[in-house]
Amino acid sequence: MSETTSSKHVSFLQYKGKYKGILGWILSTDHKRVGLLYLYTMLVFFSLAAILGLLMKLQLIAPGYTIMGPQTYNAMFTVHGIIMIFIIVVPGLPAVFGNFFLPIMIGAKDVAFPRLNLASWWIYVIGILVVLTSQFVGGWPDTGWTFYAPYSFQTPANVLPALFGAFILGFSSILTGINFVVTVHRMRAPGMSWFKMPLFPWTLYATAWVQILATPVIGITLLLTVMERVLGVGVFDPALGGDPILYQHLFWIYSHPAVYIMILPGMGAISEILPVFSQKRIYGYKAIVLSSLAIAFVGYFVWGHHMFTSGMSGRALYAFSFLTFIVAIPSAIKVFNWVSTMYKGSLNLQTPFYWATSFIFVFMIGGLTGLVLGSLATNVHVHDTHFVVAHFHFIVFGGTGFSFMAALHYWFPKMFGRMYDANWANTGWAVFFSGFLTLYLPMFYLGIQGMPRRYYDYLPEFHGGNIISSLGAILMIAGAMIIIVNLVRSSRHGQKTSDKNPWGGRTLEWETDTPPTLENWDEIPNVTEEPYEYK
Amino acid sequence: MEKNSEPTHVHRDDEGDKMGMWLFIFTELLLFGMLFLMYAVYRYRNPEAFYLGGKELDVFIGTLNTVILLISSATVAMSISAIQKGRKKQALLFLGTTLTLALVFLVNKYLEWGAKIEYGFYPGGEALLELGHGTILFFGLYYVMSGIHALHIIIGMALFIYVFQQIRKEKVHQTDYVWLENTGLYWHLVDLIWIFLFPLFYLIH
Amino acid sequence: MSQEKHHIMSYTTHLIVLGVLLILTAVSVAVTSLELGALSTLVAMLIAGVKAAIVLVWFMHLKFDNKLYTIFTVFVLVLFLLVLYVTFFDYSYR
Numbered sequence: 001m002s003e004t005t006s007s008k009h010v011s012f013l014q015y016k017g018k019y020k021g022i023l024g025w026i027l028s029t030d031h032k033r034v035g036l037l038y039l040y041t042m043l044v045f046f047s048l049a050a051i052l053g054l055l056m057k058l059q060l061i062a063p064g065y066t067i068m069g070p071q072t073y074n075a076m077f078t079v080h081g082i083i084m085i086f087i088i089v090v091p092g093l094p095a096v097f098g099n100f101f102l103p104i105m106i107g108a109k110d111v112a113f114p115r116l117n118l119a120s121w122w123i124y125v126i127g128i129l130v131v132l133t134s135q136f137v138g139g140w141p142d143t144g145w146t147f148y149a150p151y152s153f154q155t156p157a158n159v160l161p162a163l164f165g166a167f168i169l170g171f172s173s174i175l176t177g178i179n180f181v182v183t184v185h186r187m188r189a190p191g192m193s194w195f196k197m198p199l200f201p202w203t204l205y206a207t208a209w210v211q212i213l214a215t216p217v218i219g220i221t222l223l224l225t226v227m228e229r230v231l232g233v234g235v236f237d238p239a240l241g242g243d244p245i246l247y248q249h250l251f252w253i254y255s256h257p258a259v260y261i262m263i264l265p266g267m268g269a270i271s272e273i274l275p276v277f278s279q280k281r282i283y284g285y286k287a288i289v290l291s292s293l294a295i296a297f298v299g300y301f302v303w304g305h306h307m308f309t310s311g312m313s314g315r316a317l318y319a320f321s322f323l324t325f326i327v328a329i330p331s332a333i334k335v336f337n338w339v340s341t342m343y344k345g346s347l348n349l350q351t352p353f354y355w356a357t358s359f360i361f362v363f364m365i366g367g368l369t370g371l372v373l374g375s376l377a378t379n380v381h382v383h384d385t386h387f388v389v390a391h392f393h394f395i396v397f398g399g400t401g402f403s404f405m406a407a408l409h410y411w412f413p414k415m416f417g418r419m420y421d422a423n424w425a426n427t428g429w430a431v432f433f434s435g436f437l438t439l440y441l442p443m444f445y446l447g448i449q450g451m452p453r454r455y456y457d458y459l460p461e462f463h464g465g466n467i468i469s470s471l472g473a474i475l476m477i478a479g480a481m482i483i484i485v486n487l488v489r490s491s492r493h494g495q496k497t498s499d500k501n502p503w504g505g506r507t508l509e510w511e512t513d514t515p516p517t518l519e520n521w522d523e524i525p526n527v528t529e530e531p532y533e534y535k
Numbered sequence: 536m537e538k539n540s541e542p543t544h545v546h547r548d549d550e551g552d553k554m555g556m557w558l559f560i561f562t563e564l565l566l567f568g569m570l571f572l573m574y575a576v577y578r579y580r581n582p583e584a585f586y587l588g589g590k591e592l593d594v595f596i597g598t599l600n601t602v603i604l605l606i607s608s609a610t611v612a613m614s615i616s617a618i619q620k621g622r623k624k625q626a627l628l629f630l631g632t633t634l635t636l637a638l639v640f641l642v643n644k645y646l647e648w649g650a651k652i653e654y655g656f657y658p659g660g661e662a663l664l665e666l667g668h669g670t671i672l673f674f675g676l677y678y679v680m681s682g683i684h685a686l687h688i689i690i691g692m693a694l695f696i697y698v699f700q701q702i703r704k705e706k707v708h709q710t711d712y713v714w715l716e717n718t719g720l721y722w723h724l725v726d727l728i729w730i731f732l733f734p735l736f737y738l739i740h
Numbered sequence: 741m742s743q744e745k746h747h748i749m750s751y752t753t754h755l756i757v758l759g760v761l762l763i764l765t766a767v768s769v770a771v772t773s774l775e776l777g778a779l780s781t782l783v784a785m786l787i788a789g790v791k792a793a794i795v796l797v798w799f800m801h802l803k804f805d806n807k808l809y810t811i812f813t814v815f816v817l818v819l820f821l822l823v824l825y826v827t828f829f830d831y832s833y834r
């Protein structure tokens with residue numbers, strides 16, 4: 001790291017580089033600007049996908065044709081899933097908060113490869129465009145985000161752009177992973193040994209490895225599906241001797257580890273927030289670190305739990321069910337750590353804390369229902385029903401989404417140098433949280449009753465639950481709008497603050513300027529304390 | 536340095552760059568790893584057809600290409616030694632040799648594929664579709680795996696050309712050669728993959 | 741911070757390594773033409789494994805570089821083999 005004495009205390013939001021205006025952002029290699037670019041991109045596409053979700057729920061408010069027919073419905077859940085998974089939650093916290101805070105929290109001036117970092121945002125945008133242009137050239141795909149063979153190469157719908165787009169998005173994810181691993185290995189500030197590193201960087205590190213080692217699996221799988229569609233290679237085509245179940249194996253060899261890409265950084269953010277708002281040392285720092293690594297590793301070997309009814313061998317069923325139960329343990333350890341951290345702490349009841357605690361609540365429901373799905377006998381009953389939909393929304397939306405919101409409110413003043421409006425933020429949270437529960441809780445019930453997923457229509461006996469659920473969707477979207485409007489407004493007009501440490505945090509990001517300067521530090525800090533040393 | 540401008544200094548960390556390359560290689564290993572996994576599954580399910588399929592491939596051309604790649608791996612490694620010793624000419628010579636060998640590999644591959652495609656022996660081709668499922672899978676995998684491998688050869692060649700220029704322009708030299716080193720690593724990866732592709736397709740029958 | 745001492749491998753070492761790789765290739769071709777049946781797969785994979793290890797250790801400098809890379813590489817290989825193993829829980833018992 002060369003020592004330059006430059007840009008004294010001009011915030012990264014303000015400095016003028018080689019390029020002016022918007023170019024100064026989309027061509028900036030500053031990790032903080034790149035982080036915000038991801039944030040804004042995600043905001044746009046999250047809103048789009050959320051609208052698709054709302055439309056689906058409106059269709060389901062009554063049986064039969066309400067506002068759309070089957071083909072439209074199929075296209076909607078496909079595009080909703082692709083956007084939410086590949087464009088929102090997989091890049092998710094690493095792309096936004098990882099980019100912004102990983103270097104700061106380990107006392108570095110930037111990530112290891114700033115230009116590569118910017119490139120991965122560009123690749124991300126190109127991937128998005130490829131996915132979404134499918135609408136204009138031949139319509140949306142209708143395969144679901146899982147692209148199961150053989151349907152994905154037999155359907156007349158237009159799946160190629162989506163396959164290609166997801167492939168490109170994978171590259172972006174891999175590059176972020178490589179960047180973060182090298183950053184953590186090479187750029188920690190002097191004195192910051194591995195076990196003095198805060199937990200959010202730890203989880204980013206574990207996640208980055210999963211990004212590097214799992215994403216190529218989906219890459220090659222999507223590529224083979226493209227080849228299957230275009231050339232008819234036969235590797236997934238039962239008519240040519242291929243085994244469609246092998247497609248499912250490959251797909252989930254990526255996609256189960258991918259759910260840990262989604263949730264691990266969220267867990268990291270929660271582990272940052274709870275000690276600060278309890279003014280207490282995190283309980284069991286090492287247990288959290290080790291369980292993160294354990295989750296990342298064991299998470300590779302449970303993919304078969306998505307395929308219990310697909311026709312695997314009996315032996316495989318037992319093995320995957322057993323491993324699924326094993327992988328639940330480290331997650332449970334973390335819940336225990338978080339709760340113990342709050343115990344006897346002096347709680348500071350602010351918006352990030354509300355999000356963090358509600359995260360624990362929904363994450364637990366998601367995790368416990370995961371066990372229902374992971375045990376063989378019950379899985380047969382609820383597989384491919386709304387129970388699964390409820391499970392993964394509790395985990396992906398409840399887990400990743402809530403932790404994202406927690407992190408966004410927590411780091412908001414640092415990122416923008418302004419405070420959000422706390423009343424509106426709390427109102428938004430309350431409305432959103434109630435909407436969330438009303439939307440997804442009935443789905444567990446519907447699933448157990450036997451309502452299958454991915455149909456635009458249902459039997460009359462499911463009507464009651466669906467009405468409640470759809471009303472919940474409206475409430476939740478209202479909550480989301482309050483939150484988004486509040487944050488967007490506050491980022492431009494909120495109460496200005498240059499308080500370095502509004503919440504009383506102990507990690508390094510609270511020692512930089514608010515908002516940070518271009519290179520974060522005038523002088524690289526020397527770390528002597530462990531993180532979370534509350535007296 | 537100017538006030539308020541993007542940092543113009545470049546943070547240099549060769550070890551970090553190399554680590555980045557290794558991580559990328561791991562990505563590639565898993566990508567090919569999944570193809571090997573598919574091969575294992577389909578071979579397990581169609582032992583006869585894979586046995587016979589292997590006999591259809593030309594051991595001579597396969598062996599020749601193996602030898603070519605091994606030699607090219609050695610020459611690229613030697614070009615690194617040369618640059619470390621500050622011998623620019625030799626480094627260029629070794630690198631040029633590697634590039635040429637890569638090209639020869641591709642030409643061989645082209646001839647090999649060309650002969651098969653002519654007989655309708657390609658995915659979706661008539662001659663292949665008349666054969667049994669196992670054979671279709673064997674050749675499907677053969678084309679996919681050696682095709683993706685060949686794509687990596689082409690990328691490697693592009694890298695060689697770039698680094699060759701950089702050495703000529705003294706941008707890559709005795710004390711700053713991580714580009715050459717990383718290109719070399721990449722090329723060894725290409726070699727590693729072939730070390731397994733060769734016996735699996737050409738030898739085992 | 742980046743200029744650590746580098747080990748320089750001599751040309752002769754490179755050529756010796758190459759020679760060993762070529763010999764192993766020849767052995768592999770010879771052995772498989774013997775038609776050993778199931779054993780031939782095993783032998784071919786063993787030889788390929790040895791060749792790969794040689795490439796990793798000498799050509800890719802694992803021997804001389806930071807041990808971290810060796811740890812990473814072994815970890816990745818173990819991960820891959822485990823995934824392969826677990827996949828065959830399905831295929832071996834179907």
Ligand code: HEM
Pocket residue numbers: 146259260262263305306324325327328331366367368369370371373374375379382383384388391392395396399400
């Ligand atoms: C306690 C840990 C967990 C267990 C035991 C578990 C178990 C399961 C099982 C068995 C299924 C398959 C259900 C079926 O299709 O029959 C499933 C689906 C799913 N899970 Fe989990 N899960 C856990 C945590 C997570 C996490 C952390 C995430 C994401 C952050 C997640 C995301 C998903 C998704 C997206 C699906 C549905 C995929 C689809 O079919 O479209 N799960 N889970």
Ligand SMILES: [Cu+2]
Pocket residue numbers: 255256259302303305306
């Ligand atoms: Cu899973």
